[in-house]
Amino acid sequence: MVLGKGASSSLSMNKVDGAEEMVDNSNNFTVLVADDDPLIQKLHEMHLKKFGLKVQVVENGKKAVDLCHFGATFNLILIDKEMPVMDGAEATKELQAMGVNSLIVGVTSRDSPYEKQAFMEAGLDYCFEKPLTADKINFLLQELNKNN
Amino acid sequence: MERNPMRRQLAVMRQSLFDQGYLDEQFVQLEELQDDANPNFVEEVVTLYYRDSARLILNVEQALERKPFDFNKLDGYMHQFKGSSSSIGAKKVKAESTLFREYCKSGNGEGCMRTFQQLKKEYATLRKKLEAYFQLARQAGPMETACHPK
Numbered sequence: 679m680v681l682g683k684g685a686s687s688s689l690s691m692n693k694v695d696g697a698e699e700m701v702d703n704s705n706n707f708t709v710l711v712a713d714d715d716p717l718i719q720k721l722h723e724m725h726l727k728k729f730g731l732k733v734q735v736v737e738n739g740k741k742a743v744d745l746c747h748f749g750a751t752f753n754l755i756l757i758d759k760e761m762p763v764m765d766g767a768e769a770t771k772e773l774q775a776m777g778v779n780s781l782i783v784g785v786t787s788r789d790s791p792y793e794k795q796a797f798m799e800a801g802l803d804y805c806f807e808k809p810l811t812a813d814k815i816n817f818l819l820q821e822l823n824k825n826n
Numbered sequence: 827m828e829r830n831p832m833r834r835q836l837a838v839m840r841q842s843l844f845d846q847g848y849l850d851e852q853f854v855q856l857e858e859l860q861d862d863a864n865p866n867f868v869e870e871v872v873t874l875y876y877r878d879s880a881r882l883i884l885n886v887e888q889a890l891e892r893k894p895f896d897f898n899k900l901d902g903y904m905h906q907f908k909g910s911s912s913s914i915g916a917k918k919v920k921a922e923s924t925l926f927r928e929y930c931k932s933g934n935g936e937g938c939m940r941t942f943q944q945l946k947k948e949y950a951t952l953r954k955k956l957e958a959y960f961q962l963a964r965q966a967g968p969m970e971t972a973c974h975p976k
Contacts, residue, residue, distance in 0.1 A: 715906075717875055717913055720874060724867065725859060787909035808909055809855070809912065812858070
């Protein structure tokens with residue numbers, strides 16, 4: 679995991695061993711998933727819904743930007759790096775320029791630290807390697823709860 | 827312990843997929859997402875994987891027929907394929923993908939071709955094993971029925 683502008687030095691993670699210990703989301707957080715891979719879309723949507731999160735899925739960065747431009751708000755935006763039409767880095771820059779008040783988290787299959795750092799510099803709060811796991815979602819929920 | 831012989835057989839089959847290195851922890855993550863509302867989630871995801879990755883396999887095959895090799899393009903296709911394979915816990919397939927990418931980075935065409943043949947074998951083997959596993963799972967029925975006979 680790479681930490682970005684929103685990171686705190688006093689992070690703590692609540693490790694989860696099994697599905698029955700998942701955190702109950704009573705905050706009604708909304709999540710936007712931007713990824714062009716139908717497999718990843720399905721996985722991320724399922725993972726997030728298990729935590730009681732409301733999920734919307736788009737297949738490229740432009741659709742993510744357009745949604746926010748037209749007034750949709752999300753607590754969390756999970757964004758892939760490589761997408762057609764508009765990639766994750768460009769979409770992140772646009773979202774930041776719009777002043778979107780969301781935790782923006784990159785979820786990429788790029789494993790080189792250099793590439794992850796380049797993605798971070800677009801304005802991400804965090805960057806995870808795919809695939810999303812229960813631990814990572816728990817971490818993000820803790821961050822969302824802190825900010826709210 | 828499973829009383830139902832079919833469920834025991836299913837459990838043995840499942841364990842062997844992990845013991846023989848075909849699957850890793852990510853497959854368990856998929857299983858944990860399956861529930862009564864989505865009882866076939868794992869099979870749906872695996873089906874989606876084989877449907878989508880077929881396109882990538884074809885892309886690599888076609889790219890390997892063109893000389894000289896475009897290693898950037900090959901690496902790009904394999905990067906996507908590796909990501910998908912990783913998402914379903916396809917351990918051996920992922921390992922071959924990683925090796926293929928290393929050969930791309932070092933510009934080793936022979937290595938790419940050799941590794942791609944091995945990758946296709948692992949990909950096909952896993953598919954057969956998972957198909958057999960899901961077929962048995964369907965026959966064995968839901969866990970609750972098996973564990974709590976009427």
